[in-house]
Amino acid sequence: MASIIGVETLQHTNGTTAATIDSSGNVEINGKLSHDYVYGQGSQGSTTSAGNSITLDTNRDSSGGVTFEDSNVSIKVPVAGLYLIGYHVLGDLGSGNLDMHINKNGTMIAGSKLQDTNSTNDNASAQVLEVLAANDKISWYINSGASHGNVDYNNFFVVKLG
Secondary structure, X not given: OOOOOOOOEEEOOOOOEEEEEOOOOOEEEOOEXXXXXXEEEEEOOOOEEOOEEOOXXXXXXXXXXXXXXXXXXXXXXXXXXXXXXXXXXXXXXXXXXXXXXXXXXXXXXXXXXXXXXXXXXXXXXXXXXXXXXXXXXXXXXXXXXXXXXXXXXXXXXXXXXX
């Protein structure tokens, strides 16, 4: 016969919190996740034009409670902390200057620009360290130009550092 024990908080005998378990199953000990990796990553395999968010349509992988949200255009983090967020993307031939943004909850926090896109090999990348709250969403947005849909080169990531 199996038993189920519902526990949200473990306490020391003095009443202080020793560990908590959130609704996603993440265990925190002394305010830190008990496992090493909290990350989300994905690739883009289709061209995205100006005024659109990148859809992470392939090679999606995550750990530690990270989820892909909003039809795979954002990555939601489960816990607060310092995160490394970034991307590498190819500009699409003849689409004009590529202006790419990293957004947190819909507001730009970092980005990069290409002067022009004379070939599909022109590339842009950006990385930023950002303190995120639990349930913050990260997305990547094409402000102008277009990204070339090449799954081997268009990669996006969010990794918890501490």
